[in-house]
Amino acid sequence: MTAPVLRRALMAAAALVAAAAPSARRASAQGAAAQGAPQGARPAAPAAEPLIVRKQVFEAGEYRTRGGGTVPNARIGYQTAGTLNAAGDNAVLITHFFSANSHAFGRYAPGGPAGYWDDIVGPGKAIDTNRFFVVSSDTLVNLNINDGNNNTPGTTSTGPATIDPKTGRPFGMNYPVVSMRDFIEVQKLLLGSLGVKRLALVAGPSMGALQAIEWALAYPDMVERVMPAVGTGEFDAFLLGWMEIWEVPIRNDPNWRGGDYYGQGRDQPTRGLAEALKIVTLQARDRGSLTGFGRKPIEGQDPARRIGDGFAVEKFLDDAATARARTADANAFLYLTRANQLFLNEVPDIDAALARSKASWLVLPSSGDRIFPVTYGRELAEAVRKAGRPVTLVELQGGLGHLEGVAGMAQAEGAIRTFLGT
Numbered sequence: 001m002t003a004p005v006l007r008r009a010l011m012a013a014a015a016l017v018a019a020a021a022p023s024a025r026r027a028s029a030q031g032a033a034a035q036g037a038p039q040g041a042r043p044a045a046p047a048a049e050p051l052i053v054r055k056q057v058f059e060a061g062e063y064r065t066r067g068g069g070t071v072p073n074a075r076i077g078y079q080t081a082g083t084l085n086a087a088g089d090n091a092v093l094i095t096h097f098f099s100a101n102s103h104a105f106g107r108y109a110p111g112g113p114a115g116y117w118d119d120i121v122g123p124g125k126a127i128d129t130n131r132f133f134v135v136s137s138d139t140l141v142n143l144n145i146n147d148g149n150n151n152t153p154g155t156t157s158t159g160p161a162t163i164d165p166k167t168g169r170p171f172g173m174n175y176p177v178v179s180m181r182d183f184i185e186v187q188k189l190l191l192g193s194l195g196v197k198r199l200a201l202v203a204g205p206s207m208g209a210l211q212a213i214e215w216a217l218a219y220p221d222m223v224e225r226v227m228p229a230v231g232t233g234e235f236d237a238f239l240l241g242w243m244e245i246w247e248v249p250i251r252n253d254p255n256w257r258g259g260d261y262y263g264q265g266r267d268q269p270t271r272g273l274a275e276a277l278k279i280v281t282l283q284a285r286d287r288g289s290l291t292g293f294g295r296k297p298i299e300g301q302d303p304a305r306r307i308g309d310g311f312a313v314e315k316f317l318d319d320a321a322t323a324r325a326r327t328a329d330a331n332a333f334l335y336l337t338r339a340n341q342l343f344l345n346e347v348p349d350i351d352a353a354l355a356r357s358k359a360s361w362l363v364l365p366s367s368g369d370r371i372f373p374v375t376y377g378r379e380l381a382e383a384v385r386k387a388g389r390p391v392t393l394v395e396l397q398g399g400l401g402h403l404e405g406v407a408g409m410a411q412a413e414g415a416i417r418t419f420l421g422t
Contacts, residue, residue, distance in 0.1 A: 050114070051122045051129065053079045053106035055153035058137070058190045066185070066346070069176020071140070072165055074186055077156030078102050078137035080194070081122070082129035088197035092127055093187065094136040095204030095211035097406065098280075098336055099143045099328070101155040104136040105129075108152055117205075119410040126416035132200060137190055139183045139211075141175070141335035147327040160331035161262060172331060173259035179342035180207075180214045187211075188219070201420065203227035205405035206371070207336070210235075210343045213380075216361075217344070217353040225419065226357075229364040229412075230396070230405030232372045233350040233380035235343040239372075242283075243337040249275035250330045259331050270322075273330040278321035286368030288399020350380070354387035361391040362419045364412055366404040392419065 060074035079102050084091060094104040094117060105121035107114055120126040121134055141159035148154020160175040191199075202212040202223055209231020216226040232239065250256055253272025261268055293313040301309035347353040361384045365377020374395060381393040394415045396404040404411075416422075 050110060051081055051106035051118075052110065053081055053108065053115075055079055055102065055108065055156075057156045058193060060186055060189050063182075063186060063189075065176045066179050066181050067177050069178075071158055071176060071178075073162065074140065074158045075156055076102075076138045076140065076142075076158070076186060076190065077153070078135060078190060079104075079106070080133065080135050081106055082131070082133040084133040084195055088195050089200065090132050091191065091194075091196040091199050092132045092134045092201045092203070093191065093199055093212075093215070094121065094127075094134060095183075095187070095202065095208035095215075096136065096139065097204070097206035097208050098340070099277075099324070100208075101138045101142055101144050101147070101157075102136045103152070105134065112152065116406050117409060120413060120416060126413045126422060127201070127203070127420065128422045131422065133196070135191065135194065135196070137187055139336075139339075140178050140186060141332050141339065143328045143332045143336060145327075145329045145332065157332075159329070160259065160335060161329050170262040172262065175331075175335065177342075178335065178339055179345060180210050180339055181218060181342075181346060183211055183339065184214050184218060187215075197222075199223050201225040201227060203229070205229040205409075206231060206402065207340060209372075209405075210340065213353075214344065216359045217347070217356050220356045220358040223359045225362070226359045227362045227364065227416070227419065228377075228380070229409065230366050230369055230372055230377070230402050231363075231380070232343075232376035233354075233383055234376075235341060240341055242371075243341050246276050246279055247334055247337055249273070249279070250333060253330075256330060259334075261330070269330045270325050273328060273333060274318075274321040274325040276330075276333060277324050277328070278317045281317060281321055281324075283370050284402040286370060286399050286401030288368070289401060289403065291399070350383050351387070354383055354389070357384070357387060357389050359389065360419070361389060362415060363391060363393050364396055364405065364409075364415075365393075366396040366398075366400075366402060366408075368399065368401040368404070371402045 055077055058076050058078055063071040063074040103115045104117045105115040123130050138155050138157045142155050142157030144155040145161050160171050162171055164171045199222055202215040204212050209228030212226050212228045216223045250272040253269035255267045256269040296312040297303050298310050298312055298315045303309045344353055363377055363381040365374045367374050381391050384391040394412055396408055398404050398408050400408055
């Protein structure tokens with residue numbers, strides 16, 4: 001496989017690999033064709049003109065974090081589609097997964113890559129931009145600081161690689177700790193600048209699901225509907241432990257230097273970051289997504305005879321993660337894992353948080369999820385039900401595992417249309 005195809009095959013959660021969707025969509029579509037159309041989905045409509053969107057930058061200025069730190073120059077990128085109504089209450093916010101950015105829908109140029117939820121966001125689609133004003137933004141400490149190229153605008157995000165105006169050097173590990181709540185507070189500033197008064201829907205996959213849940217519970221009067229996909233209602237000890245496992249390869253890379261690797265001439269901790277992304281990439285998939293590799297060895301190698309030889313799936317994971325690491329920042333990875341660990345850290349538990357909710361909920365776990373196993377989604381839906389809020393649970397099916405929440409969302413189109421009345 002070529003590097004672009006490999007990148008399109010990835011997702012890393014509360015971790016996913018941002019360019020995952022196209023190849024995974026093809027796999028999902030092939031599965032749907034073999035099994036029949038998803039229940040509740042509409043027949044395929046004629047192809048419409050692609051939605052062209054524009055990357056913009058929001059300058060939030062000085063931002064005080066929930067933990068008491070100060071970000072002197074908070075900036076995030078964002079994109080929009082549709083038109084905000086006079087009341088400012090037809091807005092939809094799409095919150096992104098661990099290794100994604102604001103490119104959730106549309107294309108930046110004709111023929112360019114589509115956003116990760118382009119199957120369900122756009123004119124006439126389940127999240128209809130003819131009806132809704134849809135916003136998607138980069139988070140603080142975004143992973144993708146080196147992703148810009150001639151075809152795709154780069155991510156805009158303040159994080160550890162940002163220059164500290166007090167020192168003239170990158171913040172590194174002196175950047176303040178940020179939480180999921182900090183992400184939504186900066187998003188709220190962005191929405192206010194756009195004139196948004198109320199959100200008809202907050203939705204996102206994986207880490208985006210966590211942000212959607214935080215939104216519903218932090219600002220219950222502002223959020224009408226919530227759609228967390230492949231998420232969880234709590235970050236328990238099991239998930240906290242997994243975040244540590246993701247981090248270890250970076251911390252053990254001698255080039256990491258305690259996060260101080262930005263100096264001129266210093267080698268980046270690329271190897272450690274690639275190993276971390278490899279763990280995430282495999283965990284974000286289910287068995288069915290890798291069956292094509294079987295037990296095939298790397299071409300020209302024989303693992304039964306030479307201990308240094310390997311299998312084709314190992315090379316796929318190595319190549320994919322290495323390509324991904326070139327556009328990412330190791331320190332940002334660590335700050336993102338901490339933000340995930342701090343999900344709902346300002347409330348005692350999910351039940352106390354849900355007592356504030358006034359929204360309707362559509363919860364979309366994946367049956368083969370190995371990052372947030374399906375039981376987490378079921379438990380979230382049950383907690384919402386016990387809190388007395390309307391909730392629908394639809395389990396995504398297919399061999400992509402956690403990735404179904406990014407590339408397999410077309411199967412939930414019927415449920416989303418019913419939820420939104422589109």
